[in-house]
Amino acid sequence: MNYRAVKGMNDILPDEMVRWHHLEREFRVVAERHGYGEVRTPIIESTALFTRSIGEATDIVEKEMYSFERHGEALTVRPEGTASAVRAYVEHHIHQKEPVTRWYYLGPMFRGERPARGRYRQFHQLGCELFGDAGSVCDAEMIDMLHGLFMRLGISDLEIVINSLGGADTRPRYRQIIVDHLEPRKARLSEDSIRRLSSNPLRILDSKDERDIAALEGLPSIIEVLTQDDREHFDRLCSQLDRLGTPYRVDPTLVRGLDYYTRTLFELRSQAGQVGAQNALGGGGRYDNLVQQMGGPSTPAIGFALGVERILLAMDVAELASPPLVVIAPIGPQAASEALLMARELRDHGICVELDGRGGASTSLKAMLRRANARGARVCLVLGQEELESQKVQLKDLAARSQVLVAREELMHRLLDVLQQPMMTGGAA
RNA sequence: GUGGCCGUAGCUCAGCCCGGUAGAGCACUGGAUUGUGGCUCCAGUCGUCGCGGGUUCAAAUCCCGUCGGUCACCCCA
Structure with missing residues (x-):
């Protein structure tokens, strides 16, 4: 064979496409039923858009982006969808046209990670972004929408995990608390976590290493150090989810890889069709400062992204009816x-x-x-x-x-x- | 990026340990049925043994490298 697909990038043949279309159709139906409209943004953006929004020190920006230079412009093939949506929202002055905006998107994303089952260099995401409403109702509604979508897809062992990262000030404050707590016990941490202590202390929270778990003993959870406003937002979200009967679990160690999240954070997991620890089907959260940070007006926002390939693994679709x-x-x-x-x-x-x-x-x-x-x-x-x-x-x-x-x-x-x-x-x- | 395992027909895999002319099932084609499909039976087609190098009289088999996949770590969708 002289030519083959680039490592980590796959052809999707018609037989398999049936399942893709099913998933995309269900997603569109659910999103549109919640008032979301589709947005399509370019797959290539300025490199700076991603480095500023995702965060300079994140793994994505540090080593996973497909970046190149063309005619003197530093460009990157998008590693995720939110940055582009925010850029488009700001660029088209959407906030002046309507107070609240609901967008959904779907398409390929690119990250130069080592491929494995359910993880590819070109992968596909389905996502929603909601701009202009800071209320916890949005958070609850979005999580409930995801729950509904997964039920329609027949993913029954879905687990919804939520947490709050607090406002912009909370993260650095909590980060300091972690460092203060762990610094004296540094010697007892795993090698990885010793490194993380200076680079990304929050990450130590999801370490599975026994030594780290022991060292974290006695550390207050992030929820305990939230400001009163942030705490109220989170409590309201929980009671709204309770009222809806939407199942969830609070996990104060949930941290996600992007820097722009504030307050509510959530992740969707399933063991179905998965091998090992790769059980996250998607996730999202609030990013109340990002729009402003990207040069727009101060606009609260919340969004999520789902991994298509992973959902397809977890989705147990019997036989999809096709026209005769x-x-x-x-x-x-x-x-x-x-x-x-x-x-x-x-x-x-x-x-x-x-x-x-x-x-x-x-x-x-x-x-x-x-x-x-x-x-x-x-x-x-x-x-x-x-x-x-x-x-x-x-x-x-x-x-x-x-x-x-x-x-x-x-x-x-x-x-x-x-x-x-x-x-x-x-x-x- | 680090480590383990895997790569043989279109697909799933056996053969490799212990070197000696490349196999099975499924699929495909034809026949049993001159223009009638699902089952059955018979026959047939299909291979740079991932790629490159080395050892050897001889390599799918042993050694090295490389590419791809996969799993764990890392990280995440």
Whole structure:
């Protein structure tokens, strides 16, 4: 093989695309039902947009971005969607047009990580952003919307984890508390966490290392050090979720990889279809300072992103119904030409038709029928020399194993009749 | 980025330890059925054994490197 897809980037072939479309369709339905409208932003943005919004010291910015220079411009293929949405929101002065804005998006993102199951260098996200409302109602509604979406997708073991990072001042303050707490116990930390103590102390909270867990003993949780306003926001969110009956678990150690989050933070997890620790299907949170930070007016906001590939792993979709298919099997070149005409006529009536053009050459009827059966076709129309001469066509119900000879002018009527019948299990009688 | 495991037919894999002419099932094609599919039976097609180098009379098999996948770590969707 001379050429292959770039490492960590995948082709999605039609067989698999059925599941993708199902997921995307469900997402769109749910998002639109909640008042969100689709936004599409460029896949390439200025590098600075990401470094400023995501944070200079994050893993994404430090080592995972696909950045390049072109005509003197520093550009990056987007590693996530929020930065672009915020940029577009600010650039088009959306805040002057409406007080509250709800956008959704879907598309590919790029991060140069080492690929593994459910983690790729080109991966796809579904996301929502809500601008202009600071209330905890938004948080509750968004989390409930996600819960509803996952229920529709049949992901039953969904776990919703929430936390609050407080306002802009809380994080540095808590960070200091962690450092003060751990510095005297530094010697007992894991190697990774000793390094993190100076680079990203908050990350130590989700360490699974026994030594770190022991060293963290006695540290107040971030929720305990929230300001009163932040605390009230979080408490309101919890009671609103309780009222909705939306299940969630508070985990004060939940920290996410992006710098712009404030207050509410959430993550969605499932064990289904997963191997090992890679169980996060998506997550999000508030970013009340980001819009202003990116040069816009002070605008509270909240959003989330879901990993399509991961949801697809967790989603157990039995059999997705597809529209009934009709295969036309012509025998001989003359019949093939006639079949071409017939196929168009059927399609004009909204029927999905696959014309087996091989029948125009030397392929046997048997081969075409076998193929029609393998494709899961509902009906096969056989058009041979005899039918051509008598202006008729064999209408074969593949499921019922029955066949009738119908006149051309009756075909549409009879065909629609068969297609409307529920699929009968053949051979039961 | 670090470490483990894997890479053989279109797909799933056996063969590798112990070097000696590359296999199975599924799929595909044809036949049993001159124009009738799901089951059955018969036959057939399909391979740079991931790639490159080394050892050897001889390498899918042993050694080194490399690429890809996967798992753990890291991190995250």
